[in-house]
Structures are given as C-alpha cells and as structure tokens.
Amino acid sequence: MKYTEYRDAIADALKHENSGLTWKQLRDQLDLPYNRPCPEWTRRLEQEIKLTRVKGSSRALIWMLEH
Numbered sequence: 001m002k003y004t005e006y007r008d009a010i011a012d013a014l015k016h017e018n019s020g021l022t023w024k025q026l027r028d029q030l031d032l033p034y035n036r037p038c039p040e041w042t043r044r045l046e047q048e049i050k051l052t053r054v055k056g057s058s059r060a061l062i063w064m065l066e067h
Helices: 003-015 023-030 039-048
Strands: 051-055 061-065
Touching (some): 003 061, 039 051
8 A cells, every 4th residue: 555545545534534533443444454553654644634643532542634
C-alpha cells in the first residue's frame, strides 16, 4: 500500500466518523495490512489532513480530523 492510498483511506473514514476511531477500528474497517501505525506516516497525516489523536476512555487513542 502506498502512502497516498493510506492517507486517502484514513481521511475518508474519519470524515464520516465525527467522534473518531481507534487505530484498531480503522485497521479493521479499512482492512489495513499493518499491525501498528507507522510513526512517520502518522506525523505526515497530522500535517496533511490535520489528524489529531486524543486519549479515549481506555488506553487507546482516538483518531479524528480537526474541525
């Protein structure tokens, strides 16, 4: 999977989920081939699509787009 495909898939999924999703939910929903998010790609997402990650009710971070 290329970065641009990954970026577009993440952005599209989060646009439709105002409350955000955990990495596991994104991975399962999008059938991503990665166990964990790549730190380099995650930093790029923060800049390019304004990805934010906030602590959820458990240990998981909630991924969402800035409004």
